[in-house]
Amino acid sequence: MTNNFFKKGRWLLSIFLVVSLLCSCTPPPKSAATPTSAGYEQYKAADLSMQKNFNLFTEDLFRNEISNSGISFHFSIADPASRGLKTVPLTLGDFSLDNMKQNSKDLLELKTKLMQFNPRKLTKDQRLTYQILYSYIETELTSDGMELYTEPLTSTIGVQAQLPVLFAEYAFYNRDDVENYLSLLSTIDDYYSQILEYEKEKSKAGLFMSDSAADHVLKSCEAYLIQPDHSFLAETFNTRIDALNDLTPEEKAAYKEKNLKVLEENFVPAYKNLINGITALMGTGTNEKGLAAFPDGKKYFEYLVNSNTGTSYDSVESLKKAIEKQISSEIKALGQITKDNPKILDQLDTYSFRYTKPDEILDSLKSQINKDFPELPPCQYTVKYVPVALESSLSPAFYLVPPIDRYEDNIIYINGNKRFQNDDLYTTLAHEGYPGHLYQNVYFLSKSQNDLRSILSFAAYSEGWATYVENYSYTLDNGLDPDLGKLLAHNSAITLGIYAYLDICINYEGWDKEQTAKYLGTFYNVDKTDIVDTIYNSLVENPTNYMKYYVGYLEIMEMKSAAQKILKDKFDLKEFHTFLLDTGPAPFSVILPEFRNWLGKELRTN
Template sequence: MTNKHVKQARRLLAILLSASMLAACAGPKTPAPSETSSAQYEQYKSENVSVQNQFDALTQTIFKEELKNSGLDLHYTLADPASRGITEVPDTFGEFSLGNMKKNYGEMQDLKKALGSIDIKKLTKEQKLTYKILSSYLETELSSEGLELYAQPLTSTIGIQAQLPILLAEYTFYSKKDVDHYLALLSTIDTYYGQILEFEKEKSEAGLFMCDTAADHVLQSCEAYLIQPDHSFLAETFNERVDALTDASPEEKAAYKEQNLAVLKEHFIPAYKNLIDGITSLMGTGTNEKGLSEFPQGKQYFEYLVKSNTATSYDSVVKLQKAIEKQLNSDLKALGEIVQTHPELVDALDTYAFQYTKPDEILETLKGQISKDFPALPKCSYKVKYVPKALEGSLSPAFYLVPPLDRYQDNVIYINGGTRFQNEDLFPTLAHEGYPGHLYQNVYFISNNTCDLRKILSFSSYSEGWATYVEYYSYTLDNGLDPNMGQLLAHNAAISLGLYALLDICINYDGWDKGQVKEYLGKFYNIGDSDVADTIYYSLVENPTNYMEYYVGYMEIMEMRNTAEKILKDQFDLKAFHTFLLDIGPAQFSIIQPYFRLWLAEQMDQ
């Protein structure tokens, strides 16, 4: 639910202006040729430090401002806000409105000007990287100005109405004050959803409302939460968290539980009922059954989504599409060669099995085996939990819950034990979520990077691309599989994801309809089931670029690795490559690429 638009404090410009004036006033006079250079050098360094301090102050102010509007964002980011000088904890989810979006653009323009007043040449190496990341981030987000009504807050799987209850269910109670804040926050959910509904009405008036099929899917996701409070998973999980408190008496715990039931009855349930009524009343106003490209500025908005959500190094959708096709064909060719050489593997697809099946056993095995290809982590821990029964139907096979920045050592991985995931391969799944996936990458970056702002700027294609890349890597480990079977499974998984990414562009940018998708799937992938084609089609219509975040990130990493292996040959060190990616951390691939070329040159000189 994090608002992607960086917010700026009103005092930012004043801070920057005064700092710039101070640096100008303290600047050295131009020395005569006969003067010694030591004083000049010392003053120059002093001026650099001043600018560096100015930049640090700017990034820290942005960090605090980003968290000041949403109590949920703040709680998930910091267990102890006071440790970062944040004393006021907001008790709302923030404001979701067209007016607020437009206000954010103005603030971003101001921030862009403020950033431009800083001399990047005087920053440290790490600060220069942050500067470039933030500058590019602002440029991308500002490119969507005027397209605010194309935003899709409500979608069947990744919409606010589907994910917010899950975040509430996993809201950690460190003490009684967290319970008080949670209840105050939950009491505003009907107001927050009312704002979203008003936004959807404005979309409808502009002719940009979702089609009825998509609206039906949203309604179904909403109806799943219309459960009597005392039978709701939000009551179940709340009670478990309250019972675990050490600073509350039995009487206080009982009172909290009663208060929670009242809030669920008076605010949570009405919020979903009103949302259902509102969406139902708008059905029929969304007449576009096709992708974004069919809307007046839909292709322009899709271009923005691609740039924002994939942070790709490719400067156009057309070039990116060709790159996806190239990587997809590469995996198809590799899979074909494996099947041709080992035809017996096709029959074994129904009977293969991983050697390790228990979660803790898998994670410990992964931790041990990856040490040869990945740098060591600082001391940290993890717990494996199972998704509450009530949530099994609405969650993925597994997920990693990102811990607060100030408690990054305490990690939790959730596994969905529902019947629909009984046949999922847990080994690659936990590689994706745990080691060397999300948990590993998150702990590595937070423990090695000192800039708080960088830790909250979201570049999901980097993080999901990394997790997808190492998921496929895990098939090659000593896991009980025939090595050729492992390669076959990895390529097959990559092909499936690549197909979704390619069709995403075909539907939302090239304008394919359901018939064209069905024809393509039948002709090239022997998928003739209309229901399957329809499911794929609408998942991509409703969630543009969602699958691309995973695939494009994986593809960008693979392209860099292939380049490094081709150029360095026997000098290529996989651990050094992984360390480079981990050290640079979440960022746009357009920014990572120049750093990669420098790293490659350094490797060649060794």
């Protein structure tokens, strides 16, 4: 399974308006009297005025949001002046308990401002943005009072693992970018000190991570105890500096020396202090089980499910039943394939894809998806490999979302660690590239007229889409026996579904490791202790992470199945994909009504 934890890396440090949205209802619009013929132009003028004000409202919100962090700012927009932004925030943000509590107050204020607009007087696109914002606010307000349940430090997707890679990919467009980069990098020790103070607050409240989770974080941190002059941050910095044409050789040399000094005096000490601080707190986290074992753990898990999946299901229990149903359907389909073609199982240990090199794979995918997906504008990509020193602490592959005004430039990272050598690169690059993250982001960014929507992150939409098309790629002309491709696709979905199902069992229903082992052994013949331990610990340390992938996939598959059932031979896969892509990142609670409207339109026009 491919974990693409960097697809929204630019929002790693932002707390406000960056997560998937709740399955909450849009408030009823304010009533509007039917205009008389004499008053029609006045009514229309009022509509136009409100639409203009709504645009101003979202523009202000966009500028405020990307100004919370210098990293978010730079990864969001390459040319700030084009949006009226002149000052780059030279901070990594404010990660403090006080700031989190203030966010709840800010959300209430934002809700008041939002509800001053009448959705009926907005354009179709504006109404969708309104619904997304309202849903987001309602979701995030349910976490009020549970701020200390947030965990910024986890082994693979935590701040300490991701932030250095963002620095390595911080683009230098001019001299000012170099200065801003060095200023931001020099604040990393202060930023990590904030996080450490927050972890101390968690410890006092009895909510600190278990010793096993802390040990995983410590190992992640150790990967960044680097020799400045031999580090990937020095190498990538030097490469970016050398590419600038507006610097003299002397200036370039001076910047390189300054970078080494910042790495030595700020970056490395930041990780040493974090290691010392986490080590000192070990032993204070007494819960080795999931969230359900904490006082408000079940309530917080409900919040995480709604926030991270934006599911259209109204409860964790109903979502669990939907997951079980989807897994069962995949198992049934897999069984039918093996029944019709028993010899297909003989190929499981010997199969290979036709293409194995990244560029060949991406070119093949790009050419084959034309029949089922709309065309993209011109764009390019660069495939990079994770630095060897970081292979053990990062995911198998990830995609970096480009700035909204430079969507043409895309970067995909591949992790060459031996533990990922059995992962199929073909389907991994379908997930990250075409028609996955790269394709979806370029499509939306090239069409979006609303900057705010372009920066909002909805994990279940993006990861659900990427998971859906990853499975789709198994069925392409890729060198596999068609039956084997279908079998592998179903098997991949089943595996991810099991993780999502167990996530609920462990973090919501309170299963311990023994119950988890019994389930895996009874139903899936998984009896190796190390495998059970890995699955259990991963779900305890990263609640709802796998659900982002699977629930998004589940919601898309359910919409597709409904469309096929209702439209029958009128169903057009390309039109369905176009609908999802045009709707863009949003919670499925908001997408589902849009889907029903689209389905009705398809019935009428076909």
